Amino acid sequence: MKFTVIFFLTLLILVPGHLFAKVYFDVYASGFKKIVIAVPYLKSQEPSKLRTEIPELIQKDLEFSGFFTCAPWSILDRDFQEEGIEKTEISFNKWKSIGVEILLKGKVQEQGDEIITEIYLYDTTYGSLEFAKRYKTKKAGLIPLIHRICDDIIESVTGARGILSSKLLFVSGPKGATEIFISGIDGFGMRKLTDYKTITVLPSMSPDGKYLSYTSYREGKPHLYIFDMEKGTQVFVDREEGVKVGKEWLDRKTLIYTHTSGRYSSIVKFDVENKTKKVLLKKEGIVASPSPSPDGKKIVFTSDMYGTPQIFTLDLATGEIKRLTYQGKYNASPVYSPKGDLIAFVSKIDGALEICVMDPSGDNVRMLTNSGGINDSPHFSPCGRYLVFSSQKGGKTSISLMFVNGENKRTLSFTGQNEMQPRFVPQ
Amino acid sequence: MKFFLPILIIFLLLPSCKPKVIQPGIYREIPKLGEKEIAEREAKDEREDRANRILGEAKIETENILTNEMERERKVIESPFKDIFFDFDSYLIKAEYYPLLDSISEWLKLKSNRNVIIEGHCDERGTHEYNLILGQKRGDAVRDYLVRKGVDPTRLKVISYGKERPIDPRHTEEAWAKNRRAHFRFE
Known part of the structure; x- marks a missing residue:
């Protein structure tokens, strides 16, 4: 069931984003201050339950994002709720006096099958209008509309888009019969992409969303498949002996994966369109989880070349291999952030697997989870501010989201079964 | 059971000369017997035979009838x-x-x-x-x-x-x- 939502977007007033420069978000610093936002009822000419429903949903999304604290409805008395939405009608000092920094105002109108919403965002410090947009959508598209509004608000306030409209790829199902799913991060619009009733794991999508790759046992052995999402056809299968796994793309048509059989492990670069394969690195023992740097110059990977799994980089121009991790006996599954300023990975600490980040040099290792369970598969959001990962406690594995400083942890839920190997779908 | 005497079948296993003792219903491997042990065992069997003759009981003859095919099956x-x-x-x-x-x-x-x-x-x-x-x-x-x-x-x-x-x-x-x-x- 494909869900089509069409947004008619009208930009009413364009305000330069730098006016908001006073709000600087550094999510790498721990304990940054959340912004206090007020989202009172919307105005509507005809009676509509949307005038309270939309602000409620917006508040939920904004709280979820981790950037905002919403002023509780209990302190918004009649005066606050009844105030007009025009700049001249707003008493900014009153809002400031209760600690509100950003004020959202708006109106909603139901027209047949459509919802027309106008959203105005004010900075109470300067009494300035920062953002004004009109949104028009079908009633069935209410949830995507809310996510869209909130991502716009987050972009206006923080300088980069939110993740509320983002989609995730993940794997779910009973052991031995896992399938690939795609879903909004709130579970909205969830779809199953495979139905092989066997082990299917480690999905990834090419940067433009055209190709889906995964490793599946649908022919009895762990082969690597690439599927063309536009044409709905399978375009490649690596059926060589051994195990083939990979989930990072060098560019829109080049998948990087590993092939292990016999004595050697190789990092392979596969060009989907020209169907050409090139071995980038071949080593004895284990080579796993290759992930290219955003500039495409390096590949970070795991290897046991010194006995235990540790993280290394391979310089693609010179072939030079550099070891990054020295702490502990198990460091694996590295992945570069979209800006290349961080590497997230999994480290064995006190018997548990925890998610960590470090600088691309290997310095400044920070542990982000401390659950004592098995945390795996870290992956950055396209904006680079969040990480998704899987977390197993006892028999239950679920997907979580957090800021790259480890704060604002949220457990996501989709199928109700074990959910793992999450990845943001490229935007 | 009329006779409580265990029936021992000693046979040679492949050219490596690995003797095995098979009891009814149970397979048991005797770990690596050397030449000396085999000689001792044969001497012991002979002594028992003689003792049996003295006691008037019949000598029990053994023969390895396990073929290669049976050995594989086993x-x-x-x-x-x-x-x-x-x-x-x-x-x-x-x-x-x-x-x-x-x-x-x-x-x-x-x-x-x-x-x-x-x-x-x-x-x-x-x-x-x-x-x-x-x-x-x-x-x-x-x-x-x-x-x-x-x-x-x-x-x-x-x-x-x-x-x-x-x-x-x-x-x-x-x-x-x-x-x-x-x-x-x-x-």
């Missing part, structure tokens, strides 16, 4: 395929499994028509991706051992299941130890 019944277990994050075969793998390679050389899949498995305490590869290395380590013992490499295939197919689903040290294994199945 070996098939005694299929040596058992799981090989590994230490955490290791694909090194522990020395304690060498005798087991030796008997598996002997079996495979006898039953030249059976091809085998070696499954590599891991416990849950590792990343999905790394464990898929670790399982492959475990399977390949076992395969490599058997090939070095003379098994035709084309008869041995390795499939890694990472941590996707634990034999014990619990989350305890005991379960993890059971799950870090190479498992055999016929193709």
Whole structure:
């Protein structure tokens, strides 16, 4: 069931984003201050339950994002709720006096099958209008509309888009019969992409969303498949002996994966369109989880070349291999952030697997989870501010989201079964 | 049972001259008898025969009638395929499994028509991706051992299941130890 939502977007007033420069978000610093936002009822000419429903949903999304604290409805008395939405009608000092920094105002109108919403965002410090947009959508598209509004608000306030409209790829199902799913991060619009009733794991999508790759046992052995999402056809299968796994793309048509059989492990670069394969690195023992740097110059990977799994980089121009991790006996599954300023990975600490980040040099290792369970598969959001990962406690594995400083942890839920190997779908 | 005397059948096994004692219903292997022990045993049998004659009981003659074909069948019944277990994050075969793998390679050389899949498995305490590869290395380590013992490499295939197919689903040290294994199945 494909869900089509069409947004008619009208930009009413364009305000330069730098006016908001006073709000600087550094999510790498721990304990940054959340912004206090007020989202009172919307105005509507005809009676509509949307005038309270939309602000409620917006508040939920904004709280979820981790950037905002919403002023509780209990302190918004009649005066606050009844105030007009025009700049001249707003008493900014009153809002400031209760600690509100950003004020959202708006109106909603139901027209047949459509919802027309106008959203105005004010900075109470300067009494300035920062953002004004009109949104028009079908009633069935209410949830995507809310996510869209909130991502716009987050972009206006923080300088980069939110993740509320983002989609995730993940794997779910009973052991031995896992399938690939795609879903909004709130579970909205969830779809199953495979139905092989066997082990299917480690999905990834090419940067433009055209190709889906995964490793599946649908022919009895762990082969690597690439599927063309536009044409709905399978375009490649690596059926060589051994195990083939990979989930990072060098560019829109080049998948990087590993092939292990016999004595050697190789990092392979596969060009989907020209169907050409090139071995980038071949080593004895284990080579796993290759992930290219955003500039495409390096590949970070795991290897046991010194006995235990540790993280290394391979310089693609010179072939030079550099070891990054020295702490502990198990460091694996590295992945570069979209800006290349961080590497997230999994480290064995006190018997548990925890998610960590470090600088691309290997310095400044920070542990982000401390659950004592098995945390795996870290992956950055396209904006680079969040990480998704899987977390197993006892028999239950679920997907979580957090800021790259480890704060604002949220457990996501989709199928109700074990959910793992999450990845943001490229935007 | 009229006679409580155990019937001993001593036979020679292959050119390696490995004597075996077979009791009714039970197969029991006597560990490596040397020339001296065999001579002693024969002398003892003779003494017993003489004693039996004195007591007026019939001499029991024995003859090895186990043919090569029967020997093969017997070996098939005694299929040596058992799981090989590994230490955490290791694909090194522990020395304690060498005798087991030796008997598996002997079996495979006898039953030249059976091809085998070696499954590599891991416990849950590792990343999905790394464990898929670790399982492959475990399977390949076992395969490599058997090939070095003379098994035709084309008869041995390795499939890694990472941590996707634990034999014990619990989350305890005991379960993890059971799950870090190479498992055999016929193709």
